[in-house]
Amino acid sequence: MRTTIVRTEDIAVSCDQVNGWTVxxxxxEVDVRTHSRIREAAIALLGDGHRHFVLDxxxxxxxxxxxxxxxxxxxRLIxxxxGSxxxxxxxxxxxxxxxxxxL
Incomplete structure (x- = not known):
């Protein structure tokens, strides 16, 4: 079940569990205005115990x-x-x- 973590006018970040991975x-656009939202989402998910991620x-x-x-x-944080x-x-x-x- 897909869960929305962040939704603003500029960006949406959602997650789902697939075969043990957090997608x-x-x-x-991921730019100077929105980049921090991805970091915030990762921190929240790590805090909830998620460790293995696919960034789509x-x-x-x-x-x-x-x-x-x-x-x-x-x-680096993961x-x-x-995690991975x-x-x-x-x-x-x-x-x-x-x-x-x-990279």
Whole structure:
């Protein structure tokens, strides 16, 4: 059952449990205005005991350097809790952002 964690005019973050993984779906641009919402969602989920995540960026049309930095920060945070993070994004353009960022 999908649960909405954050919903604003600019971004929506929801999660669902699939085969032991917490799938976090982001819908909207991840930029200087919205990046903190993803971090807040990760902190809340970690606080609820979730440890293994899939970050679904399928509905993210744009990710700037602040968004990329947030993904790195969230990855480090999850690792502190001995968890893991996988990222899914079907967009070749989005994949290039991660490659250029050294991820």
């Amino acid at each position: 976090v779906e982001v819908d909207g 960026l399928s509905f993210v049309p744009f990710l700037d350097s602040m968004g990329l930095g947030t993904v790195v920060a969230v990855t 690792r502190q809790y001995e 993070l996988r990222i899914t994004c079907p967009s070749a353009r989005m994949l290039k952002v991660f490659q250029h960022g050294g």
